[in-house]
Every structure is written in C-alpha cells, then in structure tokens.
Amino acid sequence: MANSTSGESIIGRFVKIVSAFDDRHTSMSVAELGRRTGLPVTTTYRLVNDLLGERLLEREPGGDIHIGTRMWELVSRGSKMLGLREAALPFMEDVQAVVQHSTTLGVLDSDEVLYIERLGSDKTIVDITKIAGRLPLHATSSGLVLLAHSPAVYQDSFLARPLTKFTETTLTEPSQLRRHLAEIRQRGFAAMPGVIVPESSGIAVPVFGPDNTVRAALSVVVPRNEENAAARVPVLMAAARGISRALGWRGELKGTLRQSH
Amino acid sequence: MANSTSGESIIGRFVKIVSAFDDRHTSMSVAELGRRTGLPVTTTYRLVNDLLGERLLEREPGGDIHIGTRMWELVSRGSKMLGLREAALPFMEDVQAVVQHSTTLGVLDSDEVLYIERLGSDKTIVDITKIAGRLPLHATSSGLVLLAHSPAVYQDSFLARPLTKFTETTLTEPSQLRRHLAEIRQRGFAAMPGVIVPESSGIAVPVFGPDNTVRAALSVVVPRNEENAAARVPVLMAAARGISRALGWRGELKGTLRQSH
DNA sequence: GGAGGATTACCATTGAGCGGGAATCCAGAG
DNA sequence: CTCTGGATTCCCGCTCAATGGTAATCCTCC
Numbered sequence: 001m002a003n004s005t006s007g008e009s010i011i012g013r014f015v016k017i018v019s020a021f022d023d024r025h026t027s028m029s030v031a032e033l034g035r036r037t038g039l040p041v042t043t044t045y046r047l048v049n050d051l052l053g054e055r056l057l058e059r060e061p062g063g064d065i066h067i068g069t070r071m072w073e074l075v076s077r078g079s080k081m082l083g084l085r086e087a088a089l090p091f092m093e094d095v096q097a098v099v100q101h102s103t104t105l106g107v108l109d110s111d112e113v114l115y116i117e118r119l120g121s122d123k124t125i126v127d128i129t130k131i132a133g134r135l136p137l138h139a140t141s142s143g144l145v146l147l148a149h150s151p152a153v154y155q156d157s158f159l160a161r162p163l164t165k166f167t168e169t170t171l172t173e174p175s176q177l178r179r180h181l182a183e184i185r186q187r188g189f190a191a192m193p194g195v196i197v198p199e200s201s202g203i204a205v206p207v208f209g210p211d212n213t214v215r216a217a218l219s220v221v222v223p224r225n226e227e228n229a230a231a232r233v234p235v236l237m238a239a240a241r242g243i244s245r246a247l248g249w250r251g252e253l254k255g256t257l258r259q260s261h
Numbered sequence: 262m263a264n265s266t267s268g269e270s271i272i273g274r275f276v277k278i279v280s281a282f283d284d285r286h287t288s289m290s291v292a293e294l295g296r297r298t299g300l301p302v303t304t305t306y307r308l309v310n311d312l313l314g315e316r317l318l319e320r321e322p323g324g325d326i327h328i329g330t331r332m333w334e335l336v337s338r339g340s341k342m343l344g345l346r347e348a349a350l351p352f353m354e355d356v357q358a359v360v361q362h363s364t365t366l367g368v369l370d371s372d373e374v375l376y377i378e379r380l381g382s383d384k385t386i387v388d389i390t391k392i393a394g395r396l397p398l399h400a401t402s403s404g405l406v407l408l409a410h411s412p413a414v415y416q417d418s419f420l421a422r423p424l425t426k427f428t429e430t431t432l433t434e435p436s437q438l439r440r441h442l443a444e445i446r447q448r449g450f451a452a453m454p455g456v457i458v459p460e461s462s463g464i465a466v467p468v469f470g471p472d473n474t475v476r477a478a479l480s481v482v483v484p485r486n487e488e489n490a491a492a493r494v495p496v497l498m499a500a501a502r503g504i505s506r507a508l509g510w511r512g513e514l515k516g517t518l519r520q521s522h
Numbered sequence: 523g524g525a526g527g528a529t530t531a532c533c534a535t536t537g538a539g540c541g542g543g544a545a546t547c548c549a550g551a552g
Numbered sequence: 553c554t555c556t557g558g559a560t561t562c563c564c565g566c567t568c569a570a571t572g573g574t575a576a577t578c579c580t581c582c
Contacts, residue, residue, distance in 0.1 A: 010272070026339065
C-alpha cells in the first residue's frame with residue numbers, strides 16, 4: 001500500500017502521527033513523535049517537515065511540534081460536527097441555565113459515545129465525559145439512547161458482544177438490555193443512576209435529523225442523590241426537539257415506538 | 262515532491278480534499294470532490310478510498326462522502342485548541358450569563374482572528390463571527406487586542422501592508438493604529454464600535470499563557486446603541502484573568518505597558 | 523432504451539518516498 | 553573546558569506505490 005517497506009500508506013502514517021497527540025500530549029519533539037508512532041527516524045522527520053509545510057503541524061519556539069491551527073480549522077469547518085454543535089449550543093445553554101450541572105452532546109461512533117460538546121463543569125459532581133472523549137454505549141445514558149434508536153441490525157450485532165459490567169446497575173444481559181431499550185424508546189428518554197460512576201446519574205434524550213434517524217444524544221449529569229431527577233426530563237426533551245428542528249427535523253411520524261433500519 | 266506528474270505531494274492533496282469541505286458543503290459525491298479539488302478523476306477515487314479506509318472520510322447512504330468523525334476526533338483531541346476552549350468555556354458561560362449577547366474566543370492565525378468558540382447567538386444583533394471563521398485583525402476588537410500584544414516585529418510587518426477600510430471607524434493608518442494599539446495595551450481592552458458591521462460593537466480583552474504571551478482574545482459583541490458598553494469591561498477582564506490563570510498564567514510582571522518580543 | 527453522469531477496473535510507467543548511515547548541532551554533566 | 557547522549561539534518565541509491573490515462577460498468581432519470 002505504499003513505498004514503505006513496512007507496507008504502510010502515507011495516510012496511515014499521517015493517522016499515526018496525529019494520533020500520537022492527545023489531550024495530555026499536545027506537543028512533543030519530533031524524536032519523541034517518532035518513538036510514539038514507531039516510525040523510522042528519517043521518515044518521521046521528512047513527513048513532519050511536509051506537514052509543517054502545509055501548516056498541518058506547527059513548530060513552537062522550543063522546537064517541539066503540535067497540531068496546527070490550520071488543521072483544526074479545516075477539519076472543524078468541514079465537519080458535520082460543527083453544524084450539529086451550532087444547532088445544539090443555544091439549546092444546551094438554556095438547559096444548562098436551568099439544570100445547573102453538566103450538559104453534554106454525544107454522537108454514536110465506532111460502537112461508543114463520542115462527546116462533541118459539553119457545558120458546565122460542576123466540579124462538585126463526578127463527570128468523566130470529556131469533549132472528544134469516548135465512553136461505552138451500554139453504560140451511559142447517552143449511549144443507551146443512541147443505541148435504542150439505532151437500526152435493529154446494529155443493535156443485534158452490538159448486543160452479540162460481551163459487555164463490561166461497570167457497576168451493579170449496568171445491564172449486560174442482551175435480553176434485559178433489549179427490554180430496557182424498548183422502554184427508552186417508549187418513554188423517550190434514558191435515565192441511569194450510577195452507570196459508570198456510582199455517584200452520578202445521567203439522563204439523556206435523542207436528537208433527530210430530517211430523515212428521522214438519531215443524530216445525537218442530549219444529556220445532563222446530576223448527582224445521584226437528587227431524587228427528582230425525572231423532573232429534568234421535560235426540559236431536556238423540549239431542548240432536544242428544538243435542536244432536532246434546527247437540524248431540519250419535522251416532527252415525528254406517528255407512534256413513539258419505532259426502530260428505523 | 263510526489264509521484265504525481267503535477268508535482269504535488271500526497272499531503273498537499275489531502276489538504277485540497279479536506280479544504281473542499283466547508284460549512285456550506287459538508288458532503289458531496291466523489292466526482293464533485295474531484296471537480297472542486299481539480300484532481301484527476303482516478304486519483305481522487307483512489308485517494309478517497311484510502312481515506313475512507315482510515316475512516317478519515319465517511320461514506321453516507323446516498324454515496325456522498327463527508328469528513329469522518331474519526332478525523333474530527335483525532336484533530337480535536339490532539340489540538341491545543343481543545344485545552345484553550347475547555348479552560349475558557351466556564352468563564353465564557355459566566356460572561357454570557359451576565360452580558361446576554363454574544364461571547365467569543367478568538368486566536369491569532371495567519372494574520373487573522375480565528376474564532377474557536379462562541380456562545381450566545383442573539384439574532385437581534387448582527388454578529389458575523391462564526392466558529393472556525395476568520396476576520397481581519399485590524400477590523401475587530403479581538404484582532405486589535407491580539408495585535409496589540411503581539412511581538413513588535415510582527416506588528417511592524419502587519420502594519421506595513423495595505424489595510425482595508427470597512428467602515429468609517431476602521432483605522433488603517435499605521436501611525437494611528439500604532440497609537441491605538443498602545444492605548445489598548447494601556448487600558449487593557451479594545452472597544453470598537455461598528456468596526457466591520459456598523460450596527461454592532463465589540464469589546465475584547467487579552468488572555469495570556471504561562472509565558473505571559475497572548476493566547477487568545479475574549480470578546481463580547483453588543484448592539485452599538487448601548488451606551489454603557491464600557492460597563493462590560495470589568496466582567497470581561499475578570500473572566501479573561503480567570504482563563505489565563507486556568508492556562509497556567511501567574512499574574513502580570515509589573516507594568517501594564519509591555520510588548521513581548 | 524438511451525443519454526449523461528458517477529463509479530469501478532485495468533495497467534504500463536516512473537519518480538517520490540523510503541530508510542540506513544553518517545555528520546552535525548546542542549545542552550547538560552563533570 | 554571537554555565529554556556525552558540525544559536530537560536533528562544531510563546524503564543517496566533503490567524500488568514499488570502512486571499515478572492517471574482509457575475503457576468498461578453501473579446507475580438514474582427522462
């Protein structure tokens with residue numbers, strides 16, 4: 001797939017390089033980058049120079065490099081995430097203003113929830129969601145909502161796998177989960193106390209696109225001891241409908257029970 | 262620089278492809294992509310397939326392709342923008358809650374302001390800032406703040422160029438601008454009524470990093486007719502200091518007048 | 523059914539990418 | 553001051569992945 005003796009394409013190496021950076025390692029020397037990626041030294045330097053030339057990477061005074069502003073800009077501007085985010089943000093602000101804890105927006109990707117936006121970082125409660133962070137589908141309220149509204153074939157394949165049990169309340173039994181998903185579709189929201197972290201509790205509702213498929217899950221994380229968590233549902237639902245409409249969604253077809261596929 | 266007869270590197274083509282997408286064109290057919298990028302048909306298809314393989318691009322049911330979630334994730338997670346954004350967001354929410362109009366966070370890139378975050382889209386006032394959008398340095402309050410705190414050599418090179426006069430109040434005369442920049446450094450904020458759009462007015466303050474250099478500009482856009490716009494300055498400044506501190510900044514050295522270089 | 527476009531398949535050509543090795547630069551230790 | 557280990561740049565011949573024509577195939581919508 002490439003000139004390389006190792007049989008990697010440039011694209012693959014590009015991915016390796018970009019992947020070497022994360023929230024804990026936003027910049028590093030080229031040598032270290034080479035080590036982290038496992039690429040040959042010379043190759044790393046040449047490739048990095050090409051990327052610097054296109055401003056996809058940037059060199060800082062010390063010599064360390066980091067992901068370039070241009071790269072962030074290009075990807076952000078062209079990605080569908082931006083549209084979703086911009087449609088959602090005003091409504092998320094409203095929710096945040098009322099609920100006061102932590103409001104997140106997540107999408108389904110590679111069998112996980114990928115959080116693309118988050119408002120309110122109330123340090124008093126535990127909340128492990130991070131922007132551009134991932135969590136398992138079956139162990140988060142957002143994930144359950146996304147799964148509940150996914151095509152049946154997808155649900156089947158997902159439920160066929162072994163699922164990790166994080167806490168006592170995490171459902172891992174396929175049949176139980178299936179029943180729970182049906183319930184989520186019926187009620188229109190998922191509320192799971194202490195799914196991953198015992199002390200916090202998540203409530204999530206679906207956001208739909210024009211074709212009536214789920215686009216994202218809007219959720220709030222509240223302390224588990226809050227008994228009236230369910231009182232938050234109407235606010236969330238209203239906001240989610242607002243976001244859906246901003247995305248071009250025109251009301252639901254009829255029943256609330258429906259699995260697109 | 263590449264196998265291509267046209268002398269382009271793969272990286273360059275990659276950039277072309279990603280650049281073909283923007284907020285108005287988040288998805289398109291491969292053929293159209295080929296047209297927009299100007300790349301040979303076959304090449305486009307092959308390259309797109311490689312990118313699909315790495316999930317940097319994604320194919321949607323209709324056959325159209327768009328920027329992949331994975332790409333967004335990798336870049337977002339590894340970019341320094343995320344850290345800045347996360348440090349700033351809580352403070353921006355506070356500002357937004359008080360000021361009620363539109364709060365933005367912008368960084369300096371390629372002689373322009375690049376807006377990386379924005380809260381509050383009050384439709385009652387005109388505000389052309391968009392996330393991942395750009396505006397000229399000398400015609401926005403954010404840009405002026407960023408410019409005012411940039412290295413002297415950079416200011417010189419920037420001021421040497423011809424500058425567009427957007428409205429009556431846009432300063433384009435180097436000497437005038439220089440005086441204005443000094444004033445901005447002295448007062449600690451920039452306030453320009455109707456710099457690009459006559460009806461709105463922007464106020465911006467600098468955000469500093471640990472090394473005492475500007476990292477970003479925090480700003481609010483308010484209707485121009487609001488006379489007490491200056492009353493917003495303290496709130497903004499407090500927030501900006503909070504963000505700076507969250508970034509690792511430890512107070513200013515001494516005087517307020519200083520140009521790093 | 524056929525016209526126009528999008529997409530895939532095929533394939534000979536070639537220079538961009540490759541990566542080992544050595545030279546150079548640089549900072550901190552002694 | 554030298555020494556040392558790492559980072560970075562230079563050099564260079566090999567080679568196969570990428571290239572991009574042409575042509576076949578697949579769709580759709582008249």
